Amino acid sequence: MAASPLLDREFLEKLERLTIHWQKSFAGLVGGHNKSRLPGAGQEFLDHRNFHYGDDLRAVNWHAYLRLEKLFLKMFQVEPRVPVRMLVDLSASMTAHGGGKFEYARKLAASLCYVGLVRLDSIEVHGFSNHLGHRIASSGGRHRFPGVMGRLSALAPEGATDYLAVTRELIGSYSQRGLVVIISDFLDDRSCERALQYLADYGHELMLLQIWADEDRVPPWTGELELRDAETGAGLKLDFDDEARRRYTHAFDEYASAIQTMAHRSGGRYAGVSTSQSLESVIFGDLIRVRGIA
Amino acid sequence: MYFLNLSLPQLVALFGAISAVSVALYLLDRSRRKQVVSTLRFWVAAEQPAVAARRRHISQPWSLILQLVSMALLLLALAQLRFGAPAMAGRDHVMVLDTSAWMAARSGNRTLMDIARQNAREYLRAVPARDRVMLVRADALATPATSFEPDHKKVEAAILASRPGSTALNLDQALAFARHVQGQEGRRAGEIAFIGSGRTAERDPGTAAPPRNLRVLLVPDAIENCGLRKIGMRRSATDPDLWEIYVSTHNYGTRARTVTLFADFGPPNVATRAAVGSQALVLPPGGDVETTFQYRTAAAGMLGVKLTPHDAFPADDQAELELPGQPHLAVTVYSDQPDLLRPVLSATPRLTTVYRTPAEYKANDAGLVILDRFIPPQRPAADSIWIDPPAEGSPIEVKKTVENVPFAHWDAGQPVAAGLRSKDFKLDKASVFETAPGDGLIGEVEAGPVIVVRPGKPKIAVLGFHPALSPMRYELAWPLLFANLLRWVSPEIFLRWEVGGGSVGTVKLQVEDNVPVKDVAVTAEDGSPVPFTLRDRTLDFFAGSPGAVRVVAGDREYMYSLTLPQLGDAKWEPPANTHRGIPRFSDVMDRVSDIWPWLALAGAAGLLIEWLLYGRFRMAQFATRTVAERSAESVEVR
Numbered sequence: 009m010a011a012s013p014l015l016d017r018e019f020l021e022k023l024e025r026l027t028i029h030w031q032k033s034f035a036g037l038v039g040g041h042n043k044s045r046l047p048g049a050g051q052e053f054l055d056h057r058n059f060h061y062g063d064d065l066r067a068v069n070w071h072a073y074l075r076l077e078k079l080f081l082k083m084f085q086v087e088p089r090v091p092v093r094m095l096v097d098l099s100a101s102m103t104a105h106g107g108g109k110f111e112y113a114r115k116l117a118a119s120l121c122y123v124g125l126v127r128l129d130s131i132e133v134h135g136f137s138n139h140l141g142h143r144i145a146s147s148g149g150r151h152r153f154p155g156v157m158g159r160l161s162a163l164a165p166e167g168a169t170d171y172l173a174v175t176r177e178l179i180g181s182y183s184q185r186g187l188v189v190i191i192s193d194f195l196d197d198r199s200c201e202r203a204l205q206y207l208a209d210y211g212h213e214l215m216l217l218q219i220w221a222d223e224d225r226v227p228p229w230t231g232e233l234e235l236r237d238a239e240t241g242a243g244l245k246l247d248f249d250d251e252a253r254r255r256y257t258h259a260f261d262e263y264a265s266a267i268q269t270m271a272h273r274s275g276g277r278y279a280g281v282s283t284s285q286s287l288e289s290v291i292f293g294d295l296i297r298v299r300g301i302a
Numbered sequence: 303m304y305f306l307n308l309s310l311p312q313l314v315a316l317f318g319a320i321s322a323v324s325v326a327l328y329l330l331d332r333s334r335r336k337q338v339v340s341t342l343r344f345w346v347a348a349e350q351p352a353v354a355a356r357r358r359h360i361s362q363p364w365s366l367i368l369q370l371v372s373m374a375l376l377l378l379a380l381a382q383l384r385f386g387a388p389a390m391a392g393r394d395h396v397m398v399l400d401t402s403a404w405m406a407a408r409s410g411n412r413t414l415m416d417i418a419r420q421n422a423r424e425y426l427r428a429v430p431a432r433d434r435v436m437l438v439r440a441d442a443l444a445t446p447a448t449s450f451e452p453d454h455k456k457v458e459a460a461i462l463a464s465r466p467g468s469t470a471l472n473l474d475q476a477l478a479f480a481r482h483v484q485g486q487e488g489r490r491a492g493e494i495a496f497i498g499s500g501r502t503a504e505r506d507p508g509t510a511a512p513p514r515n516l517r518v519l520l521v522p523d524a525i526e527n528c529g530l531r532k533i534g535m536r537r538s539a540t541d542p543d544l545w546e547i548y549v550s551t552h553n554y555g556t557r558a559r560t561v562t563l564f565a566d567f568g569p570p571n572v573a574t575r576a577a578v579g580s581q582a583l584v585l586p587p588g589g590d591v592e593t594t595f596q597y598r599t600a601a602a603g604m605l606g607v608k609l610t611p612h613d614a615f616p617a618d619d620q621a622e623l624e625l626p627g628q629p630h631l632a633v634t635v636y637s638d639q640p641d642l643l644r645p646v647l648s649a650t651p652r653l654t655t656v657y658r659t660p661a662e663y664k665a666n667d668a669g670l671v672i673l674d675r676f677i678p679p680q681r682p683a684a685d686s687i688w689i690d691p692p693a694e695g696s697p698i699e700v701k702k703t704v705e706n707v708p709f710a711h712w713d714a715g716q717p718v719a720a721g722l723r724s725k726d727f728k729l730d731k732a733s734v735f736e737t738a739p740g741d742g743l744i745g746e747v748e749a750g751p752v753i754v755v756r757p758g759k760p761k762i763a764v765l766g767f768h769p770a771l772s773p774m775r776y777e778l779a780w781p782l783l784f785a786n787l788l789r790w791v792s793p794e795i796f797l798r799w800e801v802g803g804g805s806v807g808t809v810k811l812q813v814e815d816n817v818p819v820k821d822v823a824v825t826a827e828d829g830s831p832v833p834f835t836l837r838d839r840t841l842d843f844f845a846g847s848p849g850a851v852r853v854v855a856g857d858r859e860y861m862y863s864l865t866l867p868q869l870g871d872a873k874w875e876p877p878a879n880t881h882r883g884i885p886r887f888s889d890v891m892d893r894v895s896d897i898w899p900w901l902a903l904a905g906a907a908g909l910l911i912e913w914l915l916y917g918r919f920r921m922a923q924f925a926t927r928t929v930a931e932r933s934a935e936s937v938e939v940r
Contacts, residue, residue, distance in 0.1 A: 101340040109340075195341040224340050232334035237342045244342050245334065256348035263344070 014118045014157055019288065026123045026291070026301045028092060028131075030187040031275065032213045056080045090186050091132065092124055093178070093212075096160075097192030098135040099169040104238040105221040108283040110165050113191045113219055115287050120189060121146045121156050123301060133160065137167035140177040168239035169196045171203035178207070185211035189300075194218050194267055197240065201270050214276030215300050216267060221283050225260050227253060308381040320373050328366045365916040372908030379901035392432035393492030394450045396480040397422055397457070400498020400521070401439040401464055402471035403805075403867030407525050407615035414499050414521050415466050421519040421884075422461045422497045426454055430887050433492055436483060437461060440476035440498070442469035442807055442868070443846065450487060468806040468848050470870040471502040481513050491515060493885070499523040500874035517881040526555035528585050529618030530866055533607055533803030535625065538596075542628055542651050547578070547595040549607055553585035554869060560584050564608045565595055567625070575606065602627035607803070615869075623803045623863045624850065630654045631788070631795045632669030636662070636676050642770035643672065646784040652795050653788070670791050675768065685761040685791045690733070690768045698754050698764045699736040706730060707747045709774070716742045718755055718763070718786045727773035733766035744783075753783075755790065763787050793857065801861045805868035806848055811841040817856040825852050 059068060059079035069080045096117045102110035117133060124131040125146060133156070135141035141163075146156045169192070178188075188207055194200050194216070208214055222228075227248065235244045246252070264280050271278035277298045281290050295301050305313060339345065399422055405415040422437075429435055434450040437460045447460040477494065484491040497519040531552045538544040553559055562582050568575030579595045597605075602625055609619040633655045635643055640657040647655045654669075660676045671682040677695030686697075693700040708728050712719040722745075734750040737743060744763075745753035752766035769780045789796045813822075816839065824832040824843050827850045834843035834853075845851055845864045853860040876882075 104338055104340040193340060195343070197341060197343055221340075227339075229335055229337060234334045234336045235342060235345055236336070236338050238338050238340055240342075242342055244345055246345065246348075248348070252348040256344045259344040259347040 014115050014161055015122070019119075020122055020153075022288070023119060023122050023291070024126055027127050028120060028124050028129060028187070029299055029302050030090060030092075030213050030215075031299075032185075032187075054083045057083060090129075091182070091184055092129055092187045092189065093182065094120060094131055094133045094189040094191065095140075095174070095178070096133060096135050096163065097137070097169065097190075098141065098163060098165045099137040099167055099192075100165060100238045101169065101193055101195045102219075103165050105223040107165075108221050109193055109219050109224075112281070112283045112287070114160050114163060116217060116219070116281070116290070117191055118157050118160050119287065119291055120301075121160070122150065122153050125150045125153050125156070134178075135163045136169075136174045137165070138170035138173055140174055140181065169200070170198070171196055171200040172198070172206075175203040175206050179210055186213070187215060188212040189215045189217065191217045191219065193220055193224065194263075195224070197237075201266060204267070204270055205274065208270075208274030208276060214271055214274060216271045216276065216278045217295075217300075218264060218267060218278070218280045219283065220260075220264075220280070225282070226257055305378075305381040305383055313377065313381050317374060317377050320377065321370055324369050324373055325366065328369065365912055368908055368912040368915075372905045372912065375901050375905030375908065379898040379905060382898045383901060384897070392430065392434060392452075393490045394484055394487050395429055395433055395435045395492035396438060396484055396494045397425065397435060397461075398438045398440050398444070398476045398480050398494065398496045398498075399447075399461065399464055400441075400471055400496070400500070401467045402441045402498070402501065402870065403466055403468050403617065404470070404499055404501045404523070404615070404869055405521075406466035406617055406867070407523065407527065409523065409525060409614065413466070414523055415464070417521045418497050418499075418519075419461055419464060421521065422495075423458055424884050425495055425497065425517075425519060426458055426461065428884050428887060429454065429492075433887075437464075438476060438480055438483075439464055439467075440471055440473070441467040442472050442503075444472070444476040444479040446483070450483075468867050469846065470807065470868040471498065471500075473500070473502040473874055477512055477516070493517045493881070495519060496876075497521070500876070502870040502872050502874050503868075504870075504872055512877060512880065516876070517883075517885065518876045519883065520876070525614045526557060526559065527613050527615040527618070527869075528553045528555065528559050528561050528609060529613075529615065529869065530607060530609055530621050530803075531590065531618075531805070532866075533621055533623060533863075535605065535623065535801040535803075537628070537799055541598075543598050543600045545597045545599065545625065547597060547605070549593045549595070550590055551583060551585060551593070551609060552590050553587055554871075556587050558584060558586050562610050563593055564610065565597075566606050567597055567599065568603050570604050572606065575604070578605070599625075600628040605801075617867045618805075618869065621803045621863070621866050623801050624861065625801060626799055626861065628652070629795050631792045632656070632667075633672065634658060634667040634669065635672045635674065636660050636678070637672070637674030638676075639674065642768070643674065646781045649781060650785065650788060670788070683760065686763075687787055687791070688762070688764045690765060690771075693733060696733070696735070696764060697762050698738075698741070698756060700733045700766075701736040701750060702734050704729075704732055704734055704747060704749050707732065707749065709752075710746045710748050712745055712779070713743050716744055716755070718742060718783075718790045719744045720786060722779045722782055722786070724774065724777040724779040727777065729767050729772055729774075731767065732772075735764060735766060755787075761791055763791070789857075796857060797854075798858045799861070800858065801863070803863045803866065805866040806845045806864045807868040808842060808844050809851070809862060809864070811843075811853060811855075811860060813839045813841055813855045814858065821854075821856050823852075823854045826850075 056069060057080070059081045063081050067082045069082050072078070072080045094117055096113055102113060121131055121133065125148070128149060130147040133144040133146055144156060144159045146152065204214060204216070230248055233246055233248050235246070236242070268278040268280070277300045279290070279294045279298050279300065281294065291301070308316070400418055405413065405418060407414050409417065426435060431454070434452045435454060435457045436450045437447040437457050439445045439447050447464065448457055451457050477496070480494045484494065493515050494513055495517045499521045501523065529552060530549065532550040534548040535545050538546055547565065549563060551561070551563065560582065562580055564580040565578035566575040567578050578597045581593050583591045583593065585591055605623045605625055607621050612619050629652070631653050633647060633653050635647070635655060635657045636659070637643060637657065638659060647653055663678045665678065665680040665682055667682055668684055671684050671686040672689065673686060673691065674689045675691065677692050681697065688697060691697070693703065706728060708726055709724065712722040712724070729747065729752070732747060732752045734747065734752060735754045737751055737754055740757065742755040742757070743751040744755060745751070754764050756762040769775060769783065774780050813836070819836050822834070822836055822841065824834045826832050832843050832845070832851055834841055841853065841855065843851070848865045851862040851864060853862065
């Protein structure tokens, strides 16, 4: 039986009117949705020039040749846009409690990709855990979306998260600043705040989407527990009661607030999402509210 | 205080087992749960101090206590805890309701069954509510209509649904059954109440005395009744078209009666039937009168027998029997000398014989074809007997021809040769046949068989000589051989029919010959087999419902039209010390109320409280509440 698609057509139609937003102006690029006037491979006509040996014959203006018996080459304008890079957490912690977080993260990433494709944005999606995964290029219009969705569906979680290593690799790979969307549970034992701060200091605009399962925030269990970390395999034995649950939730909320504060301080956006929320309510509610999309 | 359903050791054992399982499940539930989590960083912050952790090993003892108490309450409800002495407990009564055929008789404007149903309902109302009652419908068989039922409304519904059957009451069997089911139940035995007329089949004098807890609610039945008891029909041995009809009538009453017996025959529509005869009979009290009629017909039809005037029990005043038609076998003889065969063929009245010359031969004749020294251009499609066929066209190959040889013997093992004897005689000329496997050798000379039959479809019999042109014509074996051949070719034509009408129940039939069991078949109207026993030429079978039963035993066929109700001859008189009438049970029994519903409710409430206080319900509620709070906080932060 074929796997069902991540997003159905009805939901995609609802996404048509949305746009991914960023606030910064990035050096060397036209900010927002303004176009450049640089010649190159593009969609809109810019000018004609004389044909030279080695030019692409597909760009020859054959109508002009028939009239003037001279070869002229059509030139098109390049449309450089602000690069949007999306990092999707593939660590093992995303699979805890039934794998709901990982599935949710993939759907959220696919939704944002579709929003970007509709607006002809160029989005590069990377899975990551302790290193940056292969790039999934998402550009060229909505008709490219099935391929992007297929590759997102093929992503598989593995390994432990290492935000510092991933940040180093991202900065080393892409010198061009842009919007960085990170979809993750941000549950890294070595604290991810420093690595995120590096990205912001480098000049990227951050949009942090923290995903958690209800069990991550309010563990439903009571009594004697023997816990194992999904990423590191470390164990912990403890008694858990209502008081302990209250302390746990308090610590979790403090951590989420710290990430949120870091994002706001660096001019970025943050949204915390529970997997029990519907994807539609998150995109049309939380993300619009934090001005991640409009 | 006592337990209705369980003894104290059983209760203790059950509670011990349940408690052990409950404690084990409790400990398992509270044991350390293994869980994979996304990160340990928040758990470390939430971890309990070591002292508190040890104390928590015995956490939530009230949960366990509440569970055990609830289980105990449910178990007590199951055991039906009662206060007082066991003597105050309910009893099990058996109501034996007479549903024999006689209960359809009318007394005034009601049937005896109506009166019996009324008595049964009154008895049921008198029984204390805590007592259980079983209803047994009794005719020839004792059939329980309900189990021991605490819900008296169900028993009353079963009483109202009871109808008179077709068989006579077998009282001893019904009482024995009631006593047996009462003995099987663990509760105190109540009464066995017989409600009915008590008209029963002949009882065995050695029958055990009625049970001491028997109560009798007799339905008065001073009803005068005359009825048909048995009807028998058979074809006359000398004239196959003549039916001999035998009717037996009986006066069940105490006064002599004069009745008219009338018989008619024809199609199922009564109005178009022809009268067979009528006779006026004087029936003495308790006596039988047997009447005979004769009626000539070869056709099939319905024979109706009526007794007038009708009485209070009209069900046995008329009966109808279906008479089968007389089948005939069509025989076509091709011979230049038909007079040689005419005597043996005309001796059998069930044959319709046509004589033709060989020039008139047709291959598609139906029935039986006899070819006298004649080879047809095309073999007949029907069964055939070939008499002295020329060697070049014989259906069974001729091995050789012998002359002036003595006839050796008949093969007594073959049905066709059954009963054939003959003195020594010589055959002037005869063909000896080359037989094949499966052929039957009937008569032989020293050189081989001269009379052979070949079973199959069609059947073929070949005679290597003409018996009427040989010395065999002076032997008795000559007509007997032909009769046997005709019977072998078409046995159904020679079936002897007997038609009987009687009452349902056990039917005994005397089979004339020593018929092997494999040749006996007893079937109902729908063709389903009816179980039977065959012992010392007596065939027994039981028909529980009205209908026709067909018995085939050898060359005889018996048709039983069992439509008459079976009536008992004897009137049962209960012993003088038997309880009679509607009883008055002690009221104290009804004052004791059941507490098991309250115990069950308390147990269920205990389990519900435990679940609310300590179970998953609380966890789920807590989780929902905190997530909702968190969502509200998030909105405010942004």
